[in-house]
């Protein structure tokens with residue numbers, strides 16, 4: 001195959017054949033095709049986009065660049081969830097055991113936080129003893145016996161994405177719909193779940209803030225899933241304010257536990273019920289979403305989701321009793337109250353600033369090598385749109401010896417304002 005010819009086809013806006021795509025991706029993973037060739041091809045894709053069959057072939061080639069997990073021996077239906085991420089998004093933590101308590105296994109492979117977005121794995125690893133580094137055998141055994149495993153992506157899963165993503169990050173090629181869709185879907189499909197729910201966030205704390213771009217991404221991902229005969233639904237949800245009231249690792253675990261006890265913030269519970277309702281419907285254990293949502297609410301309220309979560313954590317090393325280590329104890333941090341400067345309605349102008357404020361406190365990463373302080377974070381006392389009197393506490397900042405406190409406070413001042421009139425947008429914008 002003529003490498004320069006393949007690159008020229010895409011450079012000139014043409015369509016790559018399946019053979020050309022397989023040749024390129026295989027060569028790149030094996031190292032016979034260099035980064036500069038790949039950067040050139042990705043730039044052409046960024047500029048010209050991809051036709052739907054071409055994108056499907058590209059995604060399949062990425063998916064088969066490494067190991068594909070086989071869930072055939074799991075006796076119950078399987079379903080997984082992906083979120084495009086944001087600030088305070090801990091939904092996977094109560095969602096997975098709630099769905100499993102309703103009879104659908106959830107093989108949950110998640111990522112780590114970087115920049116303003118948090119990662120499910122980091123949140124779970126703030127639980128004493130909990131490990132998410134499972135090999136394939138332990139992962140499948142936990143999914144089979146308990147119905148849930150929380151795991152990190154192994155080196156062998158979609159190696160093409162690992163290389164492409166690092167290259168895109170270094171060359172300004174992340175924000176392309178076909179490249180994002182193929183990156184997310186190759187990984188999700190390699191995990192082997194029989195159906196997928198995709199939580200695509202919109203708003204200032206999300207990866208693609210504009211509603212229309214999120215919709216485009218959602219449609220591209222649905223079409224890829226359907227092209228591979230995997231049922232999938234997209235739910236477009238609000239990230240124009242943090243999800244729930246807690247931002248920071250131990251604080252988010254405590255909020256997830258509150259949800260698993262039938263309480264917690266209303267938006268977190270609603271999101272868990274909606275996503276879970278979609279998963280139960282696609283898995284065929286309920287006839288339609290409202291019944292699925294009611295089933296999820298019931299297992300949150302009767303303690304069965306919590307009981308399962310405790311068993312899953314114990315299976316993955318949780319030492320029991322306490323949900324945070326001494327370092328993660330939010331009560332052992334310094335507390336500073338951030339107050340409303342006038343009376344009116346709370347509005348989040350830039351949620352990304354809340355995520356960056358957490359990074360300033362030491363509770364997030366600027367690069368993958370950074371450590372995380374699990375105890376720091378924010379607990380909001382008011383929700384978006386809520387009326388607050390002048391001087392009332394908007395949030396408590398949990399800090400470690402005032403590290404980054406000044407920067408965090410400045411960022412919170414940029415993140416929120418108090419308006420005379422402000423109504424927050426609905427949590428669930430659309431389902432695709």
Ligand code: URA
Nearest residue numbers: 174179180181183184
């Ligand atoms: N998340 C991914 O996994 N891939 C992308 O390209 C963007 C976000």
